[in-house]
Amino acid sequence: MIRQIKKSGGQYFYIGNGAVCCMLKIAYGKAQLLHLGAPLSEDDCEALCCETVLGWEPGVLYREGDTRSCLDELPLAWSERGTGDYRETPVGLLYEGTEICPDFVWSSAGEVNTEEYDAVLPHARGAQETVKLVFTSSNRLLEGLTLELRFSLFETALVRQAVLINRSDKPLKVMKLMSACADLQGSFMVSTFDGGWIREAHIHTVPVTRSRVANGSAGGFSSNRHNPGFLLSRPGVSDDAGEVYGFNLLWSGNHYSSVQRSSVGFTRVLQGISPDGLCLDLLPGGRIETPEAVAAWSGRGYNGLMENMHRFVNESVIPEAWRYQERPVLYNNWEGCMFKFNEGKLLSLAKKAKKIGCELFVLDDGWFGERDNDQAGLGDYSVNRRKLPNGLEGLSKKIHDLGMQFGLWFEPEAVNPDSDCFRQHPDWVLSSPGTGPFYARNELLLDLTKPEVRDYIVESVSAILDKADIQYVKWDMNRNSPVSGNKAYEYILGLYDVLHRIFDSRPRILLESCASGGNRFDLGMLCFSPQIWASDDTDPVERLDIQNGLYYLYPQSTIGAHVSAAPHGVTLRATPMSTRSNVAFFGDFGVEFDLDSMKPVDEAELKETIAYYKQHRKTFQFGRFSRNGTEEGTLCWQVSDGEKTFCGLFHKLIPAGPEIEWLRVNGLDPDRTWHVEARSQLLRVGAYGSLLRFATPVPLDTEGTIIRLADRHYQMRDGGFSAECSGAALQSGIPLGKRFTGTGYDASLRVQGDFQSNVFCIVPKT
Ligand code: GLA
Numbered sequence: 001m002i003r004q005i006k007k008s009g010g011q012y013f014y015i016g017n018g019a020v021c022c023m024l025k026i027a028y029g030k031a032q033l034l035h036l037g038a039p040l041s042e043d044d045c046e047a048l049c050c051e052t053v054l055g056w057e058p059g060v061l062y063r064e065g066d067t068r069s070c071l072d073e074l075p076l077a078w079s080e081r082g083t084g085d086y087r088e089t090p091v092g093l094l095y096e097g098t099e100i101c102p103d104f105v106w107s108s109a110g111e112v113n114t115e116e117y118d119a120v121l122p123h124a125r126g127a128q129e130t131v132k133l134v135f136t137s138s139n140r141l142l143e144g145l146t147l148e149l150r151f152s153l154f155e156t157a158l159v160r161q162a163v164l165i166n167r168s169d170k171p172l173k174v175m176k177l178m179s180a181c182a183d184l185q186g187s188f189m190v191s192t193f194d195g196g197w198i199r200e201a202h203i204h205t206v207p208v209t210r211s212r213v214a215n216g217s218a219g220g221f222s223s224n225r226h227n228p229g230f231l232l233s234r235p236g237v238s239d240d241a242g243e244v245y246g247f248n249l250l251w252s253g254n255h256y257s258s259v260q261r262s263s264v265g266f267t268r269v270l271q272g273i274s275p276d277g278l279c280l281d282l283l284p285g286g287r288i289e290t291p292e293a294v295a296a297w298s299g300r301g302y303n304g305l306m307e308n309m310h311r312f313v314n315e316s317v318i319p320e321a322w323r324y325q326e327r328p329v330l331y332n333n334w335e336g337c338m339f340k341f342n343e344g345k346l347l348s349l350a351k352k353a354k355k356i357g358c359e360l361f362v363l364d365d366g367w368f369g370e371r372d373n374d375q376a377g378l379g380d381y382s383v384n385r386r387k388l389p390n391g392l393e394g395l396s397k398k399i400h401d402l403g404m405q406f407g408l409w410f411e412p413e414a415v416n417p418d419s420d421c422f423r424q425h426p427d428w429v430l431s432s433p434g435t436g437p438f439y440a441r442n443e444l445l446l447d448l449t450k451p452e453v454r455d456y457i458v459e460s461v462s463a464i465l466d467k468a469d470i471q472y473v474k475w476d477m478n479r480n481s482p483v484s485g486n487k488a489y490e491y492i493l494g495l496y497d498v499l500h501r502i503f504d505s506r507p508r509i510l511l512e513s514c515a516s517g518g519n520r521f522d523l524g525m526l527c528f529s530p531q532i533w534a535s536d537d538t539d540p541v542e543r544l545d546i547q548n549g550l551y552y553l554y555p556q557s558t559i560g561a562h563v564s565a566a567p568h569g570v571t572l573r574a575t576p577m578s579t580r581s582n583v584a585f586f587g588d589f590g591v592e593f594d595l596d597s598m599k600p601v602d603e604a605e606l607k608e609t610i611a612y613y614k615q616h617r618k619t620f621q622f623g624r625f626s627r628n629g630t631e632e633g634t635l636c637w638q639v640s641d642g643e644k645t646f647c648g649l650f651h652k653l654i655p656a657g658p659e660i661e662w663l664r665v666n667g668l669d670p671d672r673t674w675h676v677e678a679r680s681q682l683l684r685v686g687a688y689g690s691l692l693r694f695a696t697p698v699p700l701d702t703e704g705t706i707i708r709l710a711d712r713h714y715q716m717r718d719g720g721f722s723a724e725c726s727g728a729a730l731q732s733g734i735p736l737g738k739r740f741t742g743t744g745y746d747a748s749l750r751v752q753g754d755f756q757s758n759v760f761c762i763v764p765k766t
Pocket of ligand 1: 364476517535
């Protein structure tokens with residue numbers, strides 16, 4: 001509900017529902033933020049007004065003689081430098097080379113029509129209500145300069161946006177324009193999601209103090225270094241209890257957010273595009289719309305926040321055609337083949353992929369131009385006939401004949417210098433004036449700010465999509481940008497234009513975006529691509545941290561998660577097939593290794609595993625996600641659709657002589673009886689190492705032919721477990737079966753060595 005309330009004390013705005021609430025007061029023409037967070041009643045608005053604490057100090061008064069008008073000490077929803085607020089402010093304007101204060105004052109409130117939105121910027125859809133608060137500049141030189149602050153209420157989040165419209169007759173330069181500014185009361189911890197290539201989205205938490213904590217990116221994209229999303233939580237918050245705020249941005253370029261506690265105890269939060277190097281022209285008649293900024297709140301710890309964020313993304317960000325639509329199990333040939341393949345090899349892989357239950361065959365890098373390694377061909381769209389003599393159409397037809405869908409990899413934003421595209425258009429590459437070119441992975445980015453470059457990409461990609469009967473596209477981008485500031489900003493607008501033009505008219509194509517894994521995992525890209533390749537690191541143990549970080553802000557359905565080879569290609573860590581699968585269950589499951597060298601035992605296990613995932617994927621992809629019962633060294637992920645619940649219990653390194661383990665399940669009806677069943681998984685004979693000698697009638701060489709053959713063909717059941725009990729008992733925890741402690745085997749023994757895991761299914765007892 002959005003309400004404008006007039007009281008004797010002033011003008012108020014109430015924007016709230018059962019999940020989030022924001023209350024504003026217009027005082028001195030400024031938007032004071034009385035409250036953001038817990039749902040409150042509009043009757044509380046007057047009680048939430050604060051007084052300044054100004055004494056004999058140098059604080060500047062906005063209204064002469066009125067000590068309550070010291071803006072530096074008030075909680076604000078927007079602010080400008082030059083009005084007496086000395087905290088970090090969301091806007092910076094230059095007029096004739098000098099910073100100028102617009103001093104915006106409130107003029108009106110109104111609704112926003114969809115036609116008013118920038119057509120290129122991605123927007124969240126399906127707001128319950130939207131209001132714009134309109135402010136005009138009271139600076140004598142800037143008469144007519146207008147700021148609109150938009151507030152859109154979604155079922156589980158609040159979305160904000162700032163729009164600057166130059167109705168003055170002065171040309172301005174915009175150095176900074178944030179999407180949102182908010183002052184929140186009390187102490188906080190701030191959590192950011194940081195990393196790099198193959199170690200994306202690791203959570204880091206520090207206290208919010210008087211020193212500023214800035215979370216931003218500079219590589220041209222939302223980045224794997226610092227995801228745009230972050231959290232503010234009260235000290236002591238847990239998975240199940242306490243107050244947490246989540247913030248995010250619908251933007252894929254350089255971003256910036258900061259938090260800092262003020263002298264009177266407000267934490268100022270800024271969210272927006274990075275002002276680093278920015279200097280945008282705002283000419284008379286012009287306007288700049290910022291990306292949308294999201295805020296969600298939970299009083300039920302991280303689990304409540306994840307529920308709100310996930311619902312917002314699933315229902316308002318993901319393209320409509322893919323909302324709550326089950327994602328196919330895919331096979332991708334990259335980690336299995338890299339650049340070395342031909343049609344025969346691909347068909348052999350596709351047949352095996354089909355046999356184990358994959359539904360979509362994705363041909364990754366290397367199908368075009370002279371692309372036998374990453375030094376040539378990027379930018380060209382002619383099919384490499386040496387590898388694919390029947391072209392993409394021929395291959396696609398054969399894949400379809402096998403009963404699978406066909407998907408294709410593109411990296412349209414880049415070129416290799418050794419490509420026809422670059423030879424014909426050397427002036428198309430992106431560079432900053434007078435420097436470079438600076439290479440990364442032997443490639444240069446194309447200048448997407450140029451209309452002719454955008455046309456080339458749109459026409460080339462569209463032609464292939466229309467000819468080769470393609471159901472899925474992996475849109476990759478594998479380097480950081482050589483430019484910053486305006487150019488980097490305009491590049492992202494160019495990218496959004498290209499994505500609109502290719503995919504708006506092809507809504508049934510499943511788009512998975514990728515940037516060397518998770519170098520562009522953000523809500524901007526998710527407006528076009530329902531899922532994102534989270535990381536080139538498919539080692540399940542590394543994925544526990546990567547996916548665990550992403551879940552705070554992004555639902556399982558947005559996270560591409562594949563089973564790959566062991567030992568793993570980037571960590572050389574050996575992990576069991578069961579754990580590789582169990583981790584991939586909590587995302588969009590895929591397979592990505594050379595199936596021609598798959599052992600018979602792995603084939604049997606994967607077949608069984610994929611059938612299980614397909615049967616329950618709706619719950620895995622879209623069920624309510626939460627975490628529970630985390631013991632030292634253990635991680636427990638839970639997804640639930642109300643009837644069916646799955647818990648994944650994962651171990652990294654296990655101690656010798658382990659303690660008894662307990663299964664705890666959140667949120668079940670406490671009075672109902674539930675049936676718990678461990679997913680049947682398999683254990684390689686070889687896992688028993690030299691102990692096997694004691695289990696065989698005659699001692700056998702563990703490196704010898706007999707054991708090696710047994711290891712290829714024979715598996716044992718692992719960790720069978722079932723129980724029946726009330727939801728109350730499951731909430732409190734039930735003990736799991738005996739764990740291996742140096743001897744013995746039976747089908748219910750949990751051979752829980754390092755990197756082992758189980759998935760439990762919980763359904764009502766029939
Ligand atoms: C990037 C992607 C990989 C793969 C390769 C192909 O690294 O993240 O998944 O597509 O490019 O070159």
